[in-house]
Amino acid sequence: MNTTTKAVAIVTGGLRGLGLGIATQMVRDGFDIAVIDLPPPSPETDAALAPLSEAGARARYYQLDIADLENHGPTLARIQQDFGPQSPLTCLVNNAGIAARPLTDLLDLSPEAFDRSMDINLRGTFFLTQAFSNLLLKQEPSRRYRSIVFITSIAAEMTSPDRAQYCVSKAALSATTRLFAARLAGAGIAVHEVRPGFMRTDMTASAGSEVIDQWIAQGRVPMPRWGTPADVGQAVSTLAQGLMPYSTGQSFWIAGGLNIMRAT
Template structure:
């Protein structure tokens, strides 16, 4: 069952749902934003750089608008909890609705450090962005969705999506802060799914595998290339921004309506337990 975007009786045009994509300037976030726009969403991009200082943001907005989507950019550090309310209010003011939050923003473990040598500052930074910022922005958006009376009548699918990682389940001792925060976000998706399900708001977790992005390019790819060669990834290739973007758009559109709070692995089969 694929849920269609309803046409109100008093309007000539169908409702265009609005999606917020955090960390949407590049990589997996950019891919998600493009696929959401192609799926019929208007898109609000949130990221760290100032719009006037970054050519990539302007190029992305142009790409999104070419699909017919309304697209706006907002400078936001999700670790700044005090900025969340004003950001959510501004999205509502600019778009008139908010139907999907795609929690993509996050940082990798850089440099790679053995768990016995990890400094508190590195742990706290990962927690502030990957977990704390993501959790409380989701809380703010969820409250705004619940306060919108149109959700009871317009038939538009509403959702909150969390990007975790294969690291939410697969251990890496030199990325301990990343593994721990992503595991916690996985539980957050279950908590929000349980709370919001009765309100008709779906929550989804996406677990990307080995992805070729700007972030993964900042560390050696040799160990992952070896996994491709030895069959650890049955599909035998790196994942792409399109692989994750298509999954995001599928979930946000309501194409899987009887699913909430469950991880969707976009990992080429890496999570399959293989006998040795």
């Protein structure tokens, strides 16, 4: 990045899995990082972020349940204060979310399970993005590339009746991407959607991976391997650096070609 001070990116759900992979790549590409996640600060959270600091970034941790809307503004204000006026916030990566556990047929899905997924995956993410957008709009005009990245899923388009609440929340986030993109484009703020495919993380392991292994072996994933947090991290960092400057509201599949429609 061709600036004397580093830009600051916020990564929600950044302590592990895709979020940590995203934060790791963004540090390599010159960002300082504010990680938001659910656990209270502890030696474990310090250890998770230590490699980011060792790579030369300022990496700070902030506890926030993104379903807790009242704490969105205060958390963003703390991040601004901690990093200082010379290191402006330029990117929000909306990665935090919960999976559908246990897997449940949609005909048996409870309102409580549905609402919990919506509160975190959709409602919390929507209003954190709203707060971040208003913060950017109040800043002085900047030559730095400013962006918001939503991490959705192939489930935004591919149906899975035993993960109904997850599919609905991710499809709604895809629409949310386009809404914010349309609203913010005139202010020079890009909004992107990244759709990970089958990713080798703790979240996928908790649901079992035998079926996905079979899909890969059968060639249903054209690139015959699992995706990794590093794959998603490279995509997000590319977008956040402004290396695709004439793009907004676009969904980027990081899924090994799973989006390719095949007749046979």
